[in-house]
Amino acid sequence: SAVISQKPSRDICQRGTSLTIQCQVDSQVTMMFWYRQQPGQSLTLIATANQGSEATYESGFVIDKFPISRPNLTFSTLTVSNMSPEDSSIYLCSAASATPAEAFFGQGTRLTVV
Amino acid sequence: AQSVTQLGSHVSVSEGALVLLRCNYSSSVPPYLFWYVQYPNQGLQLLLKYTTGATLVKGINGFEAEFKKSETSFHLTKPSAHMSDAAEYFCAVSEGFTGGGNKLTFGTGTQLKVEL
Numbered sequence: 666s667a668v669i670s671q672k673p674s675r676d677i678c679q680r681g682t683s684l685t686i687q688c689q690v691d692s693q694v695t696m697m698f699w700y701r702q703q704p705g706q707s708l709t710l711i712a713t714a715n716q717g718s719e720a721t722y723e724s725g726f727v728i729d730k731f732p733i734s735r736p737n738l739t740f741s742t743l744t745v746s747n748m749s750p751e752d753s754s755i756y757l758c759s760a761a762s763a764t765p766a767e768a769f770f771g772q773g774t775r776l777t778v779v
Numbered sequence: 780a781q782s783v784t785q786l787g788s789h790v791s792v793s794e795g796a797l798v799l800l801r802c803n804y805s806s807s808v809p810p811y812l813f814w815y816v817q818y819p820n821q822g823l824q825l826l827l828k829y830t831t832g833a834t835l836v837k838g839i840n841g842f843e844a845e846f847k848k849s850e851t852s853f854h855l856t857k858p859s860a861h862m863s864d865a866a867e868y869f870c871a872v873s874e875g876f877t878g879g880g881n882k883l884t885f886g887t888g889t890q891l892k893v894e895l
Contacts, residue, residue, distance in 0.1 A: 669822075698882065707869065708823075708885045757822060759883075768813075768873075768883055770823040 667692050667760050671771035678748055678778050685744045686774045688758030693738040696761040699731070702773070703754045711756075714741040748778045781806045781872045785886035793894050798842075798857040800889045802870030805851065811873040812853040813883065814844055818866045826868075829853065840864070865893045 668691040678684050688697065697714040712720040712733055720733035735741040745752050758771040786801040804810055811830050815823040827838025834846040844855045853870060870886040 707887045708883075710882055710884075713882065767825070767828070769825075770815075772822040775820070 666767075667694055667762065667769045669758055669760055669769055669771035671758050671774055673774060674772060675775040676777070678776065680749050680778055682748055683744055683746045684748065684776060685742050686756055686758070688741045688743070688760075688771055690739045690760045690769075692762075694760040694762050695738075697735060697741045698759040698761075698768075699733060699741070699743045700757045700759060700770075701754045702757060708757065711743070714743075745776065748776075750778045752776065753778045781810065781874060781884045783870050783872050783884055783886035785870050785889050787889055788887065789890045789892065791892040791894060792860045794862055795859050798855070798860045798864065798891065800855040800868050800870075800891065802844075802853045802855065802886060803851050804853060804870070804872045806872055806874060808874050812844075812846060813871040813873070814838065814842070814853075814855050815869045815871060816866050817869065817888075823869065826855070860891075860893045862893050862895075865891055867891070 670689045672687045699711040700708040701711050702708045710723050711726045711731055712722040714720050714733050714735040716735045730746055732744045755773045755775050757773045759768050761768045782805045784803045792798055813828045814826040816826050817823050826842050827836050827844055829836050829846045837843045842857045844853050846853050868889045871883040873883050
């Protein structure tokens with residue numbers, strides 16, 4: 666299994682600012698993903714973080730708003746840019762290895778935009 | 780495309796009673812199916828998964844689920860609920876590593892309440 670550490674665990678931010686969330690995995694993994702969980706809702710995939718290349722975004726999410734980096738196999742960042750109250754959510758990092766069908770999740774970052 | 784439907788956003792059971800959380804899926808390829816649990820202010824923890832093979836899968840904390848292809852279902856059960864089972868449960872589907880790169884599509888979740 667993989668252990669995923671996310672930082673920060675929570676933050677309160679002013680609208681118009683940006684926040685970068687870090688995700689560290691304790692072992693090399695093939696796939697890393699970022700999800701959003703809006704209040705009282707399920708998880709929605711934002712993007713797949715690709716090592717050394719641009720992330721692959723899902724419909725409704727764009728790079729300008731959610732830039733993602735993945736410089737190596739164990740680390741990724743998600744930036745929430747120019748935040749508005751609608752961005753208040755839990756953001757979760759997920760990792761999957763080459764062994765099929767096992768996805769692990771970090772504890773999440775609880776973001777509140779005021 | 781894949782999708783998941785969880786019937787019942789809130790389920791309440793008595794301690795010691797049977798837990799049944801329903802999940803139906805849609806997938807264009809043989810699916811991989813998962814149940815995750817989320818306790819308050821925490822991330823997601825995998826309860827169990829179905830990939831191939833035996834259709835009845837057992838997970839942690841006494842939970843099990845049965846993959847029924849004919850019914851496109853993957854319902855989660857536990858014979859006897861415990862107070863510590865109170866949490867939110869998510870069913871998810873993946874098209875597998877080669878199909879969707881292990882991208883998960885989640886259901887809307889079921890909040891389980893366990894009463895004395």
